[in-house]
Amino acid sequence: MPTLTIDGKQVTVEPGTTVIQAAEKLGIFVPRYCYHPGLTIAGNCRICLVEVEKAPKLQIACNTPCADGMVVHTQSSKVNQGRASVLEFLLINHPLDCPVCDQSGECDLQNFYMQYGLYDARFQEQKQKKPKAVPLGPTVMLDAERCVLCSRCTRFTDEITRTGELGIFNRGDKAEVGLYPGKTLDNKYSGNVVDICPVGALTDRDFRFKARVWYLSSAPSICTGCSQGCNIDVHYVIDRPHLAEGARIMRLKPRYNPDVNKWWMCDEGRYGYKFVDENRIRQVSHRGQAVSWEDAYSSLAASLARFKSDGRLNEIGILPSAQQTNEELFLVRKLFKEGLGIKNCDIQVPSPAGTSDGFLIKPDKNPNTMGAALIGFPGASKPLKSTNGSSASGHIFDKALSGEIRALWVFGHDLVKLFGEEKVKALAASLELFVFQGSNDNGTARYAHWVLPSAVFAENDGTFVNVSGWVQRIKPCFAPLADSLPDAQVLLELARRIGISLSFKSAEEVFNALAAEMPAFGGLTYERIGLQGARVHQKEPAAR
């Protein structure tokens, strides 16, 4: 294993490691445009020049293999001069349109110019003209004049999606990135080219002009679009209601996780955040009338107590959801299954397989099917094939239809979509108690007697278990919208009122109890889960 010295610090690396990787190991950042750890080495931008002692000229850190005894300088005056001249070349034909460029503030031309450039402009000629504001497809906008031809995007479509839509055409200073005439960039991962574009050449049509990036706050989270659980950063704005019609989430960006999603995420997940700010249930309601949480708590606690005292717990059905966190599902179990002794409590709903591919997109569109199964809701991983409306099937919904179940508590599921409006309408008329607890308005919310607004993932704290058994954490970015509350808080309050002892003050405390009780989670803590997740101890085979 070679040992080398970079900026006076020694580091020992695996054979085959490049200087840029070794520097990273030491916490030394070498500027780059074309280099991206998820793509092949192109070596064309030349900004990562470093000085290697005994080498006659500056070397590119991205393609220089580490050798034993090598002495590297990443900040010498020769290096800085080299980078300044490379920057000058990159900027001669670059338009001076930073004030109207969406990349401003997160642009590596700006960043590295401030660090290595700072020269006076010498270019007095006509700049090269290239296409501007060209929609490449539903998600990406191209400005070819801003492009530095680093080829990250073409390597992405060549190597990662293998769809090959993007190309760099022509040569010399007439070279430009683009599509074959008449084609579009519409693969399932197209948004990633915006992330990897180091400049303002490829911008996100969804995010474009919504907000200046310096107004954005960021919080690490997990995509809830499917069971893959891609790691993301939620970029949001809470103090500028005039932006994007008051929406809080501006965009989602993939966050590196070597075991789950590497640097990428799919478009379905990336652009699937709109439900956070749109079509939300804003208040507690009872038969269409807005009521307070207090009214709901006391009435619902009383109803549950009555069913219990009447010995009719068999007539209660609870339908939790694989959209809920482990903590919420654990409390559902503690309150309804163990506390009250309700047997009809499982995720028994049809869950038709969605689109999938061999890469990140999984057919199960729930983020926590594996967690639900581990916590005792196996129905999540054995989705219902069909319901026939007869209680002989043993399914909660069938039992409700046949009148065997008289009280139904639904977390998030849209029964109207799953079973049809007629059945749900009939159910609403016949049930004694019909509670819908969820974040967004849907058909079921319109028929339920009680509607309890839930917080969404970006307002919630907790964990999910992804399809490969990785326990991953979500954190609240901002407060729940209007009257909505995290399900955990509601469940704890109900438990308190019914007299079931569940004294947790935070999601973390719930998780610690869960970890103590459930062998699969044994020994795990929020700290151990951290930002990169931790594996459950056994893998449930049935998860999709």
Place this chain on the structure above:
Amino acid sequence: MTRQPVFDFKKLEEQAKEILSRYEEKRAATLPLLWLAQEQIGHLTPEAEQWVADKVGKSIAQVREVVSFYTLYHTKPVGKYHVQVCVSLPCLLKGSDRVIAQMKERYGISPGQTSRDGQVTLSTVECLCACESAPCAQINRQYVGCLTDKNIFEMVIQQTSTGRGGNLNLPEPPLHIAADGPVLSLRFKNSQGTWFDSYAADGGYQAAKKVLTSMKPQEVIDLVLKSNLRGLGGAGFPTGRKWSFIPKDSPKPKFLVVNADEGEPGTFKDRYILERDPHALIEGMIIAAYAIGSHKSYVYIRGEYDRPIERFSKAVEEAYAKKWLGKNIQGSGFDLDVVVHRGAGAYICGEETALLSSLEGGKGFPKLKPPFPAIEGLFKCPTIVNNVETLSCVPPIIKNGPEWFAKLGSAKQGGTRLYSVSGHVNRPGLYEASAAVSLKELIEGQQFAQGVRAGKKLKAVIPGGISAKILKAEEINVAMDFDSLMAAGTMAGSAGVIVMDETTCIVEALRSASHFFADESCGQCSPCREGTGWILKIMNRVRENQGRKVDLDNLLSIAGNMEGKTICVFADAAAWPVQSYISKFREEFEYHIREGRCDLASHGLVGSNR
């Protein structure tokens, strides 16, 4: 209105299958399949691009990247007669701007335009490597030279009988060979010398026979090392040493790739070998392949070289027929297959790793080193890339012994070279002489270029192709071998000697060189892509008498910033003319900028179309 021709791929399936079978990977068939498709209707339609994409397993955008990189592929129809006038320095010195002016006068078209009747398209191109007959042009695939007659194009077009894409049946340009031997040009003057029987009668293939029957590969390498043979493509690397880098224990196939992508402005030597002594090259290839343990060789010939490709391909067919290629050559047990691969118009493909990228079916992008081709070259296998002239030296070395060869040259460079002499000399042409001949002798010697044209004084010489630094008239007393010219601050390069007399405007010469480099930069590395374009823009301005005082210092600084910062040495080559022309002729540049005019004859004619 004539109906738009429709691409009919069904007719091409058989040929496509054969083409695909030549290559280890199907993507490598991209260029030949594009040629095949383009030949059918003269340009590439979207259907044709898709057809090629499907055949080679690429997306249509990836095919378009390739199509748009090379100048010889067209996505729009071109005229029945495509007149491509060379505007590189050797032709410019001999009046290529007048040729363009004549075209405009006669057909009313400027470069990039097609005449209204759709008959004639005019383009400017970079060096066609026929500088001995400058000013020259290529009409469809045929080279025409010495374009001094005002009505040359009408003459040409009247003579034509075949349609687009084929040969125009024009007479060959007159010979410009004045030396005959002792190594490379012995057989050039024999008009029948191209073919096998003549080559065999002259003792051909005896060296290969000796090697295959009585020598071990290492003995061949040692012998070539001893001969001091150096790479004559331009880099001058010792050939035997290069061969010795091939790993002996690699289980992968090894490739011998012949670099016949001659493109350095001022150079036209390989064309003569391919046309006039192709079997010498084939014999050299057999010996080299045997030495490095290769059984498959690709010959990458620049796309413009229509007749060289035709003749060399025919020679390869002859060699197969006579069992000097293929399985079990002459019963020796040694196999060698040869594939002729046509380039498509890109100077950079003469850089050995760009050539490999192009051969693999991509844009001609030079590759990152390490790994070097000898370890990981074509299709990631050990590969040796040798120039045509280099390999053609090998049979005589075997035949006459390494000592004989070494003695012909200088202390560290054996043999002779083919010097391409162009520009303002009395007798431009191809001359074989010792590697150690002096530049002065080449220019002035009676057996060589016979001096600067009548009544004019020498001003400057570029000794090794456009990339080499310029020498002033008083600096020509220098030997032409690699080491002597390097010591003189320039390089031997491809031995393309461009001679400029006192009528030459050095500002215009640099603008022309800058145009070449801006046109031919592959566009991969930022300093080169942006720097070559920037230099050209400044030079255009200076030449149009809009220069500023700071321009010269800026040019020097830009050139300096490009040097040593890119994947290949193209950027360095683009920087050297800027640095040397300005430092050696600074007063002349300053005069242009200060006075806003030029007092020299060659200035002020039609030039840039950029």
